[in-house]
Every structure is written in structure tokens, then in C-alpha cells.
Amino acid sequence: MEQTGEMRTIGADHVALREQVLAELRRRIVDGDYAQGERLTETRLADDFGVSRNPVREALRVVEAEGFVHILPRRGAVVATLDEAAVRDLFAVREQLETLAAGLAAERATPQDVVRLRRLLDDASEATEGKDFDRVAELNSAFHRAVIEVSGNRWLLSISAAMYHHVHWVFRVGAAQRAPHSWEEHIRLVEAIAAANPAEATSAARDHVEAAAKAALAQRPTA
Incomplete structure (x- = not known):
């Protein structure tokens, strides 16, 4: 059967959105838009980026692994401090x-x-x-x-x-x-x-x- 049009990967748009949110979140931390020690809730970041909370949650997991934020119980994410x-x-x-x-x-x-x-x-x-x-x-x-x-x-x-x-x-x-x-x-x-x-x-x-x-x-x- 002949296929027409460009083949799309399942979830491609979701991955692209997550990567965009991740890149922007990382940039804002590095550039000081989000200051060291500042609290970052999923809701606030979703509003800042104009996206749902899901890609924000995934991006926060990545920047936590990279050491840019700490996830604290009952406080959510806090920007790490360069001590x-x-x-x-x-x-x-x-x-x-x-x-x-x-x-x-x-x-x-x-x-x-x-x-x-x-x-x-x-x-x-x-x-x-x-x-x-x-x-x-x-x-x-x-x-x-x-x-x-x-x-x-x-x-x-x-x-x-x-x-x-x-x-x-x-x-x-x-x-x-x-x-x-x-x-x-x-x-x-x-x-x-x-x-x-x-x-x-x-x-x-x-x-x-x-x-x-x-x-x-x-x-x-x-x-």
C-alpha cells in the first residue's frame, strides 16, 4: 500500500514541547531570571511558559538531575544555590x-x-x-x-x-x-x-x- 505525506513519530509533538520547556527553564535559571533559592511551582512555570503542567513536570525532573533545582517535600522545586x-x-x-x-x-x-x-x-x-x-x-x-x-x-x-x-x-x-x-x-x-x-x-x-x-x-x- 502506497504511503503519502510525511511519516510522524508517535509523541513527536509532546517530546518537542518538553524539550522547548526544558531549554527555556534552563536558560532562565542560568541567566538569573529565576534566582538562586527561588521557589518554582509547576503551576507558576506552566503559566510562565503558556503550557500544561505535564511538560513542566518532566522538565523539572531533568533540571533536578542536572543539579539546577532541588525538589523539596511540600515545597516543590527550588533553584539550587551555587555555594x-x-x-x-x-x-x-x-x-x-x-x-x-x-x-x-x-x-x-x-x-x-x-x-x-x-x-x-x-x-x-x-x-x-x-x-x-x-x-x-x-x-x-x-x-x-x-x-x-x-x-x-x-x-x-x-x-x-x-x-x-x-x-x-x-x-x-x-x-x-x-x-x-x-x-x-x-x-x-x-x-x-x-x-x-x-x-x-x-x-x-x-x-x-x-x-x-x-x-x-x-x-x-x-x-
């Missing part, structure tokens, strides 16, 4: 992953890969000069994901995927102060990758993560 322990844990993992990725990228990068990394640097420089810090934060995450992609290690790419949502979150909090220094540190890393110097790339990545950790911890409020 000192959480920041230190994040950067401890970043140091291991990014130094490994940088060394591999220096061994494996093609000329096209280097062009791609330098284009991201140029875009970040432009955004920094224009004080478009939302864009700077996006480009910061894009740059680090690109280095991991250039490393050619699919396990690094898979492991780091969820982490970079949190990297974006932490960076966005202090982007105005951190952006110029981060850009300069990225230049050093790209030059080491372009020179096919794994030792220098590893060192550049480690120094960058240590500087970023110091800046992030300095942003934490004191008691």
Missing part, C-alpha cells in the same frame, strides 16, 4: 577534563579546527567590547565545547555535555569582570593548540581553570 562546595566541585572536574582535552586537541587539531577556534575568539572579543555578556557567556561555553570536540575523544564530549550548562551558569554570574581575562587565557590555549604543543596547551588549560575558579569563588557572598 562554595558546588563551585569547587565543578572546577575540580573541569580541571581534569579540560587539561586532558587541551593536550589531545594540540595533538589532533587540523588547520580547519584552529580556524574555528580563532573565529570563536574573535566573536568573544567583539561581544566583550560591546559588553554583551549574555553572548560572551554563550561563546565561552561554545569555545570549551569546541576544544573538547577538537580533542576527538567522544567520552570527554559525552561526559562534559551536562557540565557546561553549569559552567555557563557560573561564568554568567561574573561575566562582566571575568570576560577580558578569560579571552586572553583562551588566546594562549589556542596558540598552543595551533603550535601542536600538548604540554603548553595542558598548562594553558590548567592555568585558565585555576584563574576561573579563583574568580568564581570571589563572586560568592560572604557570611
